[in-house]
Amino acid sequence: MTPGDWDRCKQLFCDAMELCPEARIALLDRETRGDSQLRAQVLEMLRVSEDGASPLDVSAVERVLGNPRLAQPLMAGDPVGQYRVLRPIGQGGTSLVYLAEHSGLHSPRRFAIKVIASAFIVGRHERFDSECEILANLEHPNIARIIDKGVTETGWPYLVMDYIDGAPFHKYCIEHKLTPAEIVRLMLECCQAVKYIHAHLVLHCDLKPNNILIDTGGSPRILDFGIARLIEPDRETRGGQTTRSLRPLTPNYASPEQLAGTPLTVSTDIYSLGVVLYESLTKTLPFDYSDYPSPHVPKRNAEQDPDPPSKTRSNGGSPEDAGFARDLRGDLDRIVVKTLAFDPQQRYESIDELSDDLNRYLTGDAVKARRSTWSYRARRRLKRRRRELFELLGVCLAIALGFALGFWYAKGP
Numbered sequence: 001m002t003p004g005d006w007d008r009c010k011q012l013f014c015d016a017m018e019l020c021p022e023a024r025i026a027l028l029d030r031e032t033r034g035d036s037q038l039r040a041q042v043l044e045m046l047r048v049s050e051d052g053a054s055p056l057d058v059s060a061v062e063r064v065l066g067n068p069r070l071a072q073p074l075m076a077g078d079p080v081g082q083y084r085v086l087r088p089i090g091q092g093g094t095s096l097v098y099l100a101e102h103s104g105l106h107s108p109r110r111f112a113i114k115v116i117a118s119a120f121i122v123g124r125h126e127r128f129d130s131e132c133e134i135l136a137n138l139e140h141p142n143i144a145r146i147i148d149k150g151v152t153e154t155g156w157p158y159l160v161m162d163y164i165d166g167a168p169f170h171k172y173c174i175e176h177k178l179t180p181a182e183i184v185r186l187m188l189e190c191c192q193a194v195k196y197i198h199a200h201l202v203l204h205c206d207l208k209p210n211n212i213l214i215d216t217g218g219s220p221r222i223l224d225f226g227i228a229r230l231i232e233p234d235r236e237t238r239g240g241q242t243t244r245s246l247r248p249l250t251p252n253y254a255s256p257e258q259l260a261g262t263p264l265t266v267s268t269d270i271y272s273l274g275v276v277l278y279e280s281l282t283k284t285l286p287f288d289y290s291d292y293p294s295p296h297v298p299k300r301n302a303e304q305d306p307d308p309p310s311k312t313r314s315n316g317g318s319p320e321d322a323g324f325a326r327d328l329r330g331d332l333d334r335i336v337v338k339t340l341a342f343d344p345q346q347r348y349e350s351i352d353e354l355s356d357d358l359n360r361y362l363t364g365d366a367v368k369a370r371r372s373t374w375s376y377r378a379r380r381r382l383k384r385r386r387r388e389l390f391e392l393l394g395v396c397l398a399i400a401l402g403f404a405l406g407f408w409y410a411k412g413p
Contacts, residue, residue: 009038013045073115073156074098080113080158081150099163111147112163114224115156132159135225138200142193144223164221166213173280180327183280184358190220190273191358195351197222198266201231205264207272208253209279229264251289256342259299267344270354274339274347281328282312286340302342308333331361334369 012031016024024046032039073096078085083100089112090097098113136146148160167175169190173183190212197204204211204225211224249258255271257264278286286306289298306312310333314325335357341347348354357367 005038009041009045012038012042016042016046073152073154074113079103080152081148081160083111083113083148083160085113086110100160110163112144112161112223113158114161115152115158135202135228138197138202138225140193140196142189142220142222143196144221146225161223162221164213164215164223166215166221168209169212169214169220169276170209170280170283172214174283178280180281180324180332181362183277184332184362186214186220187273187277187280188355188358190222190276191351191355193220193222194269194273195355198231198269198351203229203231203264203266204269204272205229205258206250206253207269207276208250209276212276231266252285252287255344256300257344265344266350267347270339270347270351271344273354274336278306278309278312278336278340281309281324281332281336283316284312300342304342306337306340309336331367331370335361335367338369 012028016027019027028039028042032042074080074085074088076085076087080098080100082103084103086099086101088096089099096115098115100111100113102109102111132146132149136149139145144162144164146159146161149158150160151157166172169186172178173186178186194204194207202225204222205228206224207222211222213221213223215221251259253272253275255264255268258268275286287300287304308328310325310328310330313321313328315321335354338357339347339354348357353368357369359365360367
């Protein structure tokens with residue numbers, strides 16, 4: 001397929017996605033006269049986009065057209081607006097990322113340029129511009145800023161972001177041998193950033209360790225809002241029905257509703273944070289789809305529950321793993337498993353609720369993810385006030401010893 005053919009195909013596809021099925025056929029009848037191959041390609045793309053079993057946009061389009069992305073949109077030294085490309089530093093399902101520097105700054109400062117190179121964005125600039133405008137207003141110490149946006153000379157949209165020199169969340173936790181409490185404190189910082197994102201009516205939809213980097217100061221930084229979605233029902237519905245569209249995702253960190261192609265809520269981001277926390281605590285994923293080539297990723301069903309983190313970590317077999325697992329058993333197990341519930345209604349309703357339970361775990365209070373019984377609450381109070389209890393027992397023993405000595409002396413030899 002030539003670049004011109006691809007441009008025509010993607011434009012027809014994007015136009016058709018905005019129409020009802022009958023209007024789509026009329027559009028194709030009108031626009032593809034005499035070009036049966038183009039008609040068949042657009043119809044197949046539409047079929048794949050409506051298939052709940054195949055929500056992975058890039059893979060779905062590639063099955064029909066081959067790889068629609070440019071092999072290398074930018075090269076070292078290329079100008080992109082006011083920036084100069086230094087080298088490629090990453091590649092995702094829908095984008096290529098480059099290290100760049102501002103050509104007009106005297107002091108060296110580096111940025112990350114993300115070129116959106118997939119059918120998910122190209123041809124839908126109105127929505128792209130609208131979402132970028134909202135994301136550009138996100139100002140939070142734990143969020144990598146979007147600084148600039150534009151379109152390359154070859155027609156691919158790009159974003160300019162803060163360049164974060166850091167390690168993925170789970171790798172940082174494992175390599176630095178953080179304790180469960182230290183991992184939870186890092187996750188609480190992430191929760192505050194995600195709470196801020198949700199307050200601005202945005203879902204991240206791709207929270208994973210590679211998008212939560214721990215910077216050189218030890219603070220998490222959330223980045224890559226390339227597939228973020230707005231929390232606006234009118235944008236996602238047509239006539240009261242959810243509009244399915246090509247939806248990119250990372251299977252290992254995607255919620256069941258993402259895999260099924262059903263409507264998303266804040267619970268989707270909560271689920272992904274739960275996967276990141278699980279992997280950081282156990283060194284493994286609750287559900288690993290790495291061996292399944294997309295779009296053949298199996299959907300999780302309601303009967304599938306992950307093993308508690310303590311059980312998974314104890315399978316490591318070392319004394320260190322056994323000790324770590326003991327710290328996970330009970331409250332932290334329940335918190336993590338609740339974030340990974342199949343039914344969104346069974347997860348935490350908000351980031352605030354998740355943060356509250358994580359804080360309760362740190363302070364020794366009874367967590368809400370666990371059934372509240374009298375014995376459980378009593379154990380929590382005793383554990384939280386263990387030091388005071390020991391001090392009280394010490395005082396009581398000292399008083400008793402004093403009385404015993406006084407009685408002995410008073411009695412005489």
